[in-house]
Amino acid sequence: MRDKVKILITNQKGGVGKSTISANLTGFLAIEKNHKVSLIDFDKQGTSSVLISKNPHSNIQAYKAGLSYQQNSNYTMLEARAALRRYGAHAEITIADLTWTFGLPYDFMLDFDIVIVPSSNSKVEIASTEIFILEYVQRQMLKIKQNGQIILVAPSRVDRNQISEIKFRGLDFLDNCFICPPIYRISQINNEILNDFWFRIDNGIISENMYEFGNFVHEYILEGKKKKSEAPMTLQSKPPLSSVPLIRSQAQDSQIGFLKQGESMVASQEQKEFSFIPPFLRKK
Ligand SMILES: Nc1ncnc2c1ncn2[C@@H]1O[C@H](COP(=O)(O)OP(=O)(O)O)[C@@H](O)[C@H]1O
Ligand SMILES: [Mg+2]
Numbered sequence: 001m002r003d004k005v006k007i008l009i010t011n012q013k014g015g016v017g018k019s020t021i022s023a024n025l026t027g028f029l030a031i032e033k034n035h036k037v038s039l040i041d042f043d044k045q046g047t048s049s050v051l052i053s054k055n056p057h058s059n060i061q062a063y064k065a066g067l068s069y070q071q072n073s074n075y076t077m078l079e080a081r082a083a084l085r086r087y088g089a090h091a092e093i094t095i096a097d098l099t100w101t102f103g104l105p106y107d108f109m110l111d112f113d114i115v116i117v118p119s120s121n122s123k124v125e126i127a128s129t130e131i132f133i134l135e136y137v138q139r140q141m142l143k144i145k146q147n148g149q150i151i152l153v154a155p156s157r158v159d160r161n162q163i164s165e166i167k168f169r170g171l172d173f174l175d176n177c178f179i180c181p182p183i184y185r186i187s188q189i190n191n192e193i194l195n196d197f198w199f200r201i202d203n204g205i206i207s208e209n210m211y212e213f214g215n216f217v218h219e220y221i222l223e224g225k226k227k228k229s230e231a232p233m234t235l236q237s238k239p240p241l242s243s244v245p246l247i248r249s250q251a252q253d254s255q256i257g258f259l260k261q262g263e264s265m266v267a268s269q270e271q272k273e274f275s276f277i278p279p280f281l282r283k284k
Contacts, residue, residue, distance in 0.1 A: 005093045005221050006084065008112040009154075010100045012132050013125065017118040017156035017183065019047035021213075022097035026052060026115075027197030028214035029093055029221070031060035038091035040065050040083055042098040054195050063087040069103045077108045084111060093221060106136055110143050114220055118156040120168055121182070129153065132172035137174060144176065150220055154213070155182035178220075181212045 009022045022039060026048070030037040039062040052062035065083035067076050080098075088094035096112070099130035109115060133151060137144060151174070155166050163182055171177050178194035184205065186193060192201055199210040 004088065004091065005114065006088065007093065007095045007114045007116060007217075008098060008109060008111045009095060009116045009118065009220075010109070011117050011119060011129065012100045013128060014099055016120060017126065017154070018099065019043065019045070019051075019097050021116065021118050021154055021156065021183065022095055023048040023051035024198045024210055025214060026060060026062070026095050026218060027055060027057075028199045028210060029095075029218065031197065032199060032211075032214065033218055035059065035092045035221075036090065037061075038063070038088050039092045040087050040094065040096045040189055041259060042067055042080065042096060048097045051195070053199075055197060061087070061091065067103075069101070070157060073103050073105055076103050080108055081111065095196065100132070106140050110140060110147060110149065113147075113151060114150045114217070116152045116154050116180070116217070117181075118154040121155055121158045121162055123218075124195065126168060127170075130168055133174075133177065137177075142272050150177060151177040152180050152217065152220065153177065157185040158182035159185050161163040180216050180268045181209075183213055184209050185253070 007025075009018050009025070011018060019041070022041070022280050024036050026039045029035045036059050039048060039060065041047075041062065041064050044066045049062045049064050052060055063083070065080075065087065067079050069076050084096065100109075117129055117133060119125050123205055133153070137151075153168055153171065158166065166179065166182055168179060170172065186206060193203075193206070197210075198206050199214060201207055
């Protein structure tokens with residue numbers, strides 16, 4: 001199938017919500033949006049694949065694909081790419097959950113249509129997330145532009161009274177980078193929350209929040225898909241993708257659950273060059 005969408009959920013930091021978001025986005029896209037979704041859990045802890053294994057569904061396949069990081073970085077990338085090819089083979093959407101390390105070349109990040117970077121709302125973490133994204137963009141800007149890759153920052157574990165404080169100013173000038181609706185901090189994580197997909201649990205605030213986040217990402221998935229199959233120009237006349245403020249100037253594979261084994265960015269005039277948002281996402 002030509003129209004495959006690959007999503008990487010990554011950050012250099014642990015504990016920012018990568019696995020929680022990976023698993024919940026997988027559930028939302030597979031069950032609510034009826035896509036065939038493959039989750040590849042590249043992290044050794046296997047957090048995201050555990051949640052999936054507790055909620056089997058015919059549209060979901062989840063795989064653990066721990067990377068060895070033992071040889072050189074290119075070897076690690078080959079491992080990761082092999083897992084991506086193999087486990088994403090039959091999926092419409094592949095979601096990879098990965099803690100980024102410099103044991104991986106940035107080329108691997110370029111393999112994805114959408115990169116989602118979860119980040120808390122603390123000043124330190126916002127700065128570290130901005131640096132992470134800017135270093136990648138600085139080194140790979142031409143290829144990112146060619147590929148039409150989208151970067152989505154996912155504010156995670158955000159207190160609801162702090163939503164207005166979410167600002168990733170250092171990314172403002174990146175036309176391919178957008179801020180997702182924040183995922184709220186849940187003060188009491190009980191078994192229900194740990195064991196089921198958040199979009200369908202019996203808590204209006206949490207489920208609605210996950211709907212908002214999932215729908216936001218889904219719009220990018222659909223637009224990207226349409227673009228790949230050369231969508232009609234009418235797409236461009238659609239309104240902006242979300243009411244949420246968007247950033248733009250303004251393998252040790254193993255069996256899990258029900259599944260078988262197997263398978264200093266410088267601000268200057270040059271920044272105008274960064275207008276690499278694909279036409280289908282541009283404001284009129
Ligand atoms: N929205 C949230 N509210 C409260 N706790 C959260 C939220 N998202 C994740 N957590 C908790 O934070 C911890 C780290 O989350 P996790 O998704 O495993 O991060 P990562 O994969 O980046 O290491 C886990 O214990 C998880 O249950
Ligand atoms: Mg994790």
